[in-house]
Amino acid sequence: MEDTMTSTDKPTPTPTPTQHRFMAAIADNGGVSANAMHLVGGRRLIRGCESNGWVAEEPKEGGHPGQIQHRLLAAGYQALGREMPAGHLGVRLITITCQDFMCYARATTVVAWKPLGSAGLNKAFCQTHADNWREVVANHLPKTAPIAEGTQTFVADGEGTQVGTCRHCGHYIYLYFSVAGREGNWWRESQWDETGRCGDAEQRTGGWMVWHEPATTVEDRDAALAATVCGRSEQHAMGDCRPAGQAAAGPAAT
Numbered sequence: 001m002e003d004t005m006t007s008t009d010k011p012t013p014t015p016t017p018t019q020h021r022f023m024a025a026i027a028d029n030g031g032v033s034a035n036a037m038h039l040v041g042g043r044r045l046i047r048g049c050e051s052n053g054w055v056a057e058e059p060k061e062g063g064h065p066g067q068i069q070h071r072l073l074a075a076g077y078q079a080l081g082r083e084m085p086a087g088h089l090g091v092r093l094i095t096i097t098c099q100d101f102m103c104y105a106r107a108t109t110v111v112a113w114k115p116l117g118s119a120g121l122n123k124a125f126c127q128t129h130a131d132n133w134r135e136v137v138a139n140h141l142p143k144t145a146p147i148a149e150g151t152q153t154f155v156a157d158g159e160g161t162q163v164g165t166c167r168h169c170g171h172y173i174y175l176y177f178s179v180a181g182r183e184g185n186w187w188r189e190s191q192w193d194e195t196g197r198c199g200d201a202e203q204r205t206g207g208w209m210v211w212h213e214p215a216t217t218v219e220d221r222d223a224a225l226a227a228t229v230c231g232r233s234e235q236h237a238m239g240d241c242r243p244a245g246q247a248a249a250g251p252a253a254t
Ligand SMILES: [Zn+2]
Pocket: 098, 099, 100, 103, 104, 105, 125, 126, 127, 128, 129
């Protein structure tokens, strides 16, 4: 049994009594909520459970478009103190932990700032610590953006660009700071990619339009990496696997 249920090594916090009741109801229901909103009566509690990697929102199987359900994840069973039933997928969400000292919460906000006379910097925080940090760096033009589902790290240039892995093609994809808060899917394979279309996936589907979208679980990411068209299974940018001249997208974002 793995002891690390999220992508970090920090321990998971303890559920509140209401969170416990919510997750127990899902567990009793076979691991998937029949009607999460009815169970809990509001979004806040659900978000708390989601941000800890205990439950994930997903499209409702057999439901009408836009209808959602909640699935209890491996970390959720662990937080409940229950064994995960045999046959349940041990889903592990891709998450980033708050970079504040001793905070174990999932990071939801990236703060980017620019110290005088030096390059930009960025850090990922939970909401509380993002607010704190904005005050700490208030004199250095702090800006914030939400961290997207599937973000696993940031480009090291301090600009706050989020990095995920496309669940269709297995390549690094990027969510640039200036578009991170916008509605819709803004993941791109490089800064020269204007459409976000996933060419490898479109070849496979024989012409259906497919867009790069991030894997949000470790399992989906690993499956995509094991099935890249280029044949490389270690993580890399689209620009690093095509012969020069053939790459429509130019070099990868640095
Ligand atoms: Zn925090």
